[in-house]
Amino acid sequence: MNRPSPRTVRRLIGLLLLVAWEAVPRLGLLPELFVPPLSKTLTVLWLDRAIYGSALMVTLYEVAIAMLIACGAGILFGAVVGGVATLRHLMLPVFSSLYAVPIVILYPIFTAWFGIGSESKIAFAGVYGFFPVMLSTAAGIRTIDEQYLLAARSMGATLPQLIARVIIPASIPTVLAGLRLGGALTIIGVVVSEMLTSASGIGYLVTMNRTILDSPRVFAAIIVVLALSVMFDLIVRAIERRTLVWQTAGRRTASPEPVTPARLATV
Amino acid sequence: MQHVAQLNPRHEQATTAVEVRGLGHVYAGRDGAVPALSNIDLTVPAGRFVVIVGPSGCGKTSLLMMLAGLRTATSGTILCEGRPIATPDPSRVGVVFQEASLFPWLTAVENVEFPLVLKQAPRDERRARAEAMLNLVGLAGFGGRYPHELSGGMKQRVSIARGLVQDPPVLLMDEPFAALDEQTRMTMGHELLRIWEQTSKTVVFITHSLTEAVYLADEVIVMSARPGRILDRVPIDLPRPRTYQMMATDVFGALRERIWHQIRDVQ
Numbered sequence: 042m043n044r045p046s047p048r049t050v051r052r053l054i055g056l057l058l059l060v061a062w063e064a065v066p067r068l069g070l071l072p073e074l075f076v077p078p079l080s081k082t083l084t085v086l087w088l089d090r091a092i093y094g095s096a097l098m099v100t101l102y103e104v105a106i107a108m109l110i111a112c113g114a115g116i117l118f119g120a121v122v123g124g125v126a127t128l129r130h131l132m133l134p135v136f137s138s139l140y141a142v143p144i145v146i147l148y149p150i151f152t153a154w155f156g157i158g159s160e161s162k163i164a165f166a167g168v169y170g171f172f173p174v175m176l177s178t179a180a181g182i183r184t185i186d187e188q189y190l191l192a193a194r195s196m197g198a199t200l201p202q203l204i205a206r207v208i209i210p211a212s213i214p215t216v217l218a219g220l221r222l223g224g225a226l227t228i229i230g231v232v233v234s235e236m237l238t239s240a241s242g243i244g245y246l247v248t249m250n251r252t253i254l255d256s257p258r259v260f261a262a263i264i265v266v267l268a269l270s271v272m273f274d275l276i277v278r279a280i281e282r283r284t285l286v287w288q289t290a291g292r293r294t295a296s297p298e299p300v301t302p303a304r305l306a307t308v
Numbered sequence: 309m310q311h312v313a314q315l316n317p318r319h320e321q322a323t324t325a326v327e328v329r330g331l332g333h334v335y336a337g338r339d340g341a342v343p344a345l346s347n348i349d350l351t352v353p354a355g356r357f358v359v360i361v362g363p364s365g366c367g368k369t370s371l372l373m374m375l376a377g378l379r380t381a382t383s384g385t386i387l388c389e390g391r392p393i394a395t396p397d398p399s400r401v402g403v404v405f406q407e408a409s410l411f412p413w414l415t416a417v418e419n420v421e422f423p424l425v426l427k428q429a430p431r432d433e434r435r436a437r438a439e440a441m442l443n444l445v446g447l448a449g450f451g452g453r454y455p456h457e458l459s460g461g462m463k464q465r466v467s468i469a470r471g472l473v474q475d476p477p478v479l480l481m482d483e484p485f486a487a488l489d490e491q492t493r494m495t496m497g498h499e500l501l502r503i504w505e506q507t508s509k510t511v512v513f514i515t516h517s518l519t520e521a522v523y524l525a526d527e528v529i530v531m532s533a534r535p536g537r538i539l540d541r542v543p544i545d546l547p548r549p550r551t552y553q554m555m556a557t558d559v560f561g562a563l564r565e566r567i568w569h570q571i572r573d574v575q
Contacts, residue, residue: 188405189409192410193426194378195376195377195378195396195398195405196396196422196423196470197395197396197397198426199426206425207411210411210413211411213413287415287454288412288456
């Protein structure tokens, strides 16, 4: 009679999708050109594993460097812009508007500047991921509860202590949310730019196989990109769990300790 | 309660803990200078419990911020233990704010030892001291909890422990129980008196509650609306230790009535 847990339901839906992926083309409900069966896709992925592997290495390398740039510059700029009021009033509106620009239209310019190799992908994806990191870092620092700063100052905190012991820990949750979004955008940036103009990487495999109507190989590349995104998400979640212990501590266990009268007495 | 001995109770009742002379504060508002406080004279003998009441915006909090060294007075002087308070000095003045001034990313014991961490006290020493303070406020064994795992009353106990951890002679409290429900508030007032009697601190306490004021104080200072001036100094000569039954007495009612008259008249 008891209801299945959300996790069970999620897994069931996932399994159903995989079954549908195999069954729908096999039953002829959709042509194999649109959706090749899962088994066929996995087979070509295995057969071409050397090709996909080396393409993945290129993409991973570009993503890693782009993320480093996006997160490093994003946190640095965000901290400065969020922390200094005059800079904030001057620059934050500009950055917020820039965030809304579809930066992908600038990609041709990036190829003109950096060529069609990895450099242009790194530069493009770096800029693409920079904005959310920068904006959320600025927001995280700007929205710190004034009360924390006041309390710390009343306890004699100097400015460096205020930054290290209050401002940084207080802004970590917002910054992490920005890193998650920025990191995801970096992956998108790299794959999209590979699809547009390049001769290597997973995105290139998608475009190349699409032009020759090799659907199983297109879907194989998509699976690799999916795996990459899921991996990234798992890593970020692990980091969040580790750094944000204080937000979740004691919430999992229903009743951590029996409540004794002595405990109740301490209000 | 052997920890209490570490608190060095000061029995020299004759000395003056806080001395305020001709204090004025003017802040820059939208339409020019706004006087917030004018000509405040206040002498608090060591070991006294002084409560400040007044209508909203009477500059009570401004006064407390200046006593804490968090804001600079426009005119006049503040002496604590005979020396001026120019910057926050937690070894002379401890501050307890309204709720939510505990750092949520630190456990209770880490919050209490925070002022000692700022002073770079040795780890063992500060941990022992923080545990002793938690013991004093009735939270022995709760040191490992994060603030979100504590009730409102327990959080304010931690705040009091944090204010006392450097054993300052003076404790400033800015509406510390304002966010608590009535019953918790009564219990906390009672607890505060117990802690005060055990430690012989000088307490300057700000509140909106007249009942709380009369219940806790040796002397109630009544302030006027902006610009804040001292309207009346009401000595509360109810015997100590105070009991809840006293609230129902005529003396208690008359004292509360006297204070209420002053505040009502200026509004």
